[in-house]
Amino acid sequence: MWETLERSPTSFLVNLAMAKKEDRTAPLLQIQVKINEKLFLKDPDSTELGRKIVSEGVKLIDKIGFEELTFKKLAHEMSSTEASIYRYFENKHKLLIYLISWYWNWLQYKLTLAVFNLNDPEEKLLVAIKIFTHTYGGIPAQTPMDLEALYRIIISESPKAYLTKEVDTVNQEGAYLNYKRFTRQVADLLTEINPDYAYPRALISTAIESAHDQKYFSEHLPSLTEVSEGKKEEVRTFLTEMIFRTIQS
Amino acid sequence: MWETLERSPTSFLVNLAMAKKEDRTAPLLQIQVKINEKLFLKDPDSTELGRKIVSEGVKLIDKIGFEELTFKKLAHEMSSTEASIYRYFENKHKLLIYLISWYWNWLQYKLTLAVFNLNDPEEKLLVAIKIFTHTYGGIPAQTPMDLEALYRIIISESPKAYLTKEVDTVNQEGAYLNYKRFTRQVADLLTEINPDYAYPRALISTAIESAHDQKYFSEHLPSLTEVSEGKKEEVRTFLTEMIFRTIQS
DNA sequence: TCGTTAATGATAGTAAAGCTATTAAAACTA
DNA sequence: TAGTTTTAATAGCTTTACTATCATTAACGA
Numbered sequence: 001m002w003e004t005l006e007r008s009p010t011s012f013l014v015n016l017a018m019a020k021k022e023d024r025t026a027p028l029l030q031i032q033v034k035i036n037e038k039l040f041l042k043d044p045d046s047t048e049l050g051r052k053i054v055s056e057g058v059k060l061i062d063k064i065g066f067e068e069l070t071f072k073k074l075a076h077e078m079s080s081t082e083a084s085i086y087r088y089f090e091n092k093h094k095l096l097i098y099l100i101s102w103y104w105n106w107l108q109y110k111l112t113l114a115v116f117n118l119n120d121p122e123e124k125l126l127v128a129i130k131i132f133t134h135t136y137g138g139i140p141a142q143t144p145m146d147l148e149a150l151y152r153i154i155i156s157e158s159p160k161a162y163l164t165k166e167v168d169t170v171n172q173e174g175a176y177l178n179y180k181r182f183t184r185q186v187a188d189l190l191t192e193i194n195p196d197y198a199y200p201r202a203l204i205s206t207a208i209e210s211a212h213d214q215k216y217f218s219e220h221l222p223s224l225t226e227v228s229e230g231k232k233e234e235v236r237t238f239l240t241e242m243i244f245r246t247i248q249s
Numbered sequence: 250m251w252e253t254l255e256r257s258p259t260s261f262l263v264n265l266a267m268a269k270k271e272d273r274t275a276p277l278l279q280i281q282v283k284i285n286e287k288l289f290l291k292d293p294d295s296t297e298l299g300r301k302i303v304s305e306g307v308k309l310i311d312k313i314g315f316e317e318l319t320f321k322k323l324a325h326e327m328s329s330t331e332a333s334i335y336r337y338f339e340n341k342h343k344l345l346i347y348l349i350s351w352y353w354n355w356l357q358y359k360l361t362l363a364v365f366n367l368n369d370p371e372e373k374l375l376v377a378i379k380i381f382t383h384t385y386g387g388i389p390a391q392t393p394m395d396l397e398a399l400y401r402i403i404i405s406e407s408p409k410a411y412l413t414k415e416v417d418t419v420n421q422e423g424a425y426l427n428y429k430r431f432t433r434q435v436a437d438l439l440t441e442i443n444p445d446y447a448y449p450r451a452l453i454s455t456a457i458e459s460a461h462d463q464k465y466f467s468e469h470l471p472s473l474t475e476v477s478e479g480k481k482e483e484v485r486t487f488l489t490e491m492i493f494r495t496i497q498s
Numbered sequence: 499t500c501g502t503t504a505a506t507g508a509t510a511g512t513a514a515a516g517c518t519a520t521t522a523a524a525a526c527t528a
Numbered sequence: 529t530a531g532t533t534t535t536a537a538t539a540g541c542t543t544t545a546c547t548a549t550c551a552t553t554a555a556c557g558a
Contacts, residue, residue: 047534047535049534049535064414065413065414067413067414068414070514070515070516071515071516071517072514072515072516080535080536081535081536081537081538082516082517083517083518083519083535083536083537083538084534084535084536086516086517086518087534087535091516091517092516156412157412159408159409159412160408160409160412162465162469162470163405163406163408163409163465164314164316165313165314165316165317167469167470168469171469171470176470179473180470180472180473183472183473184472198475198487199474199475199476199487199490200475201472201473201474201475202459202463202466202473202474202475202476202487203487203491205462205463205466205473205474206455206459206462206463206491209458209459209462210451210455210458210459213454213455213458214451214454214455216411216412217451217454220411220416220417220420221411221416221420221425221429223429223432223433223450224428224429224432224450224451224454225448225450225451225454226447226448226449226450226451227448227451238447238448238451238452241448241495242452242455242491242495245494245495245497246490246491246494246495248494291505296505296506298505298506319543319544319545320544320545320546321543321544321545329506329507330506330507330508330509331545331546332506332507332508332509332546332547332548333505333506333507335545335546335547336505336506340545340546341545
């Protein structure tokens with residue numbers, strides 16, 4: 001149905017044209033994942049080194065955790081130097097924000113494409129839930145970014161991106177725009193389904209955070225959830241039920 | 250109806266006897282908040298200095314944030330020394346875990362007392378929600394611990410206590426027992442109300458985390474929620490509705 | 499009241515983290 | 529080929545996150 005081709009960690013090509021046979025030779029539609037310029041000192045997508053910082057950064061954070069990450073270690077891992085990395089990102093916190101921003105942008109595209117041909121808002125919502133619970137198969141992205149690792153980072157590190165004393169400043173720089181946009185888009189579906197429901201955004205942000213928490217709990221603090229480890233579908237089932245029951249009129 | 254008297258940051262007296270006039274002179278029932286011994290090197294509740302570390306620690310974390318906290322700063326704040334603090338807590342992360350553990354223990358007592366004379370599980374649940382959304386007035390605790398500051402710490406720092414690579418080790422040391430116990434207790438109420446509901450714990454842990462998130466969002470990322478800043482009751486309304494609708498059969 | 503012990507304070511020191519600056523080599527561009 | 533940009537290499541500085549030592553004081557028991 002569609003196909004995604006590699007370009008760089010932060011851009012990807014989506015061949016929507018593939019759907020129609022006569023268009024097979026048409027040029028690919030490139031969707032550039034635009035990341036706010038204030039999130040980096042120098043666009044990591046613009047150079048080989050920059051892209052490596054991002055993709056290796058994902059691997060290393062996934063491996064040792066965000067607190068254990070240092071630019072020195074990362075530099076060593078990719079046989080570069082600390083100083084070089086500092087030219088791209090002010091500090092490791094900004095790198096994390098960049099990755100998270102990238103993730104939400106990617107999910108947004110996934111969502112946009114996935115609901116493209118759907119009309120029923122309930123169906124759309126089901127797809128949206130699949131997407132943020134990481135149970136939506138479609139749209140393969142062949143980016144050098146390890147998406148599974150990135151998802152694990154989202155689960156276990158993303159609250160650290162906003163739970164900091166600098167939230168307000170960083171927020172003004174647009175760090176969380178992509179997350180907000182995604183949330184709004186899904187929340188709007190709730191409103192389509194039931195215009196009278198008073199807390200669509202609160203419910204979606206709750207569900208998104210819960211998706212991550214429940215996965216994490218199932219692995220590390222299993223007595224906080226009935227979801228069992230490894231069963232991706234269970235989180236989705238739980239949240240789908242929660243959302244639909246909550247918004248019913 | 251009852252009264253809480255000061256003792257130390259980690260223990261408090263609750264005068265249940267006050268309820269009955271004839272018992273006015275009866276000795277107070279002391280409820281010791283028992284904190285797992287593995288969470289500290291030396292019981293901070295056992296000495297003046299230890300208690301000060303805890304109460305000043307709360308103030309300082311609230312003021313500058315957890316990442317900015319250092320034992321040096323804390324020592325300076327309380328005119329003591331770094332080395333002295335290290336005699337009580339292995340590191341600042343353990344201090345945070347201690348505070349959080351203390352908080353959940355305190356909520357547990359609040360809950361136990363508050364539902365004491367209630368029979369209807371739905372009523373009990375309403376009270377439980379009030380308690381974890383911080384909208385339950387009752388039970389004043391006159392502890393030197395600044396409870397409002399502690400609550401702000403819970404909101405903005407508590408995920409950091411479990412989102413770490415050492416979760417599993419720390420978990421084995423019983424760091425999260427109080428949180429788990431509280432969650433279980435509330436989840437059991439859901440089961441009482443509807444024995445067929447499949448995800449009581451997941452729903453309660455979701456609601457508890459959401460209570461914190463929504464408050465945080467309303468202050469710092471308002472487009473993620475309809476809850477407006479400062480309106481405590483709104484989070485409760487949102488979550489009460491969500492929970493009751495979700496568990497209905 | 500003395501002597502012992504435990505708790506704290508004072509001081510010092512170490513390794514790593516979190517940067518910044520300087521220079522030189524390499525790569526790419528005009 | 530000269531000039532500009534990018535990266536690597538190196539060094540250095542401040543702060544964090546500890547650990548160790550020792551003197552002083554308070555507490556406590558005989």
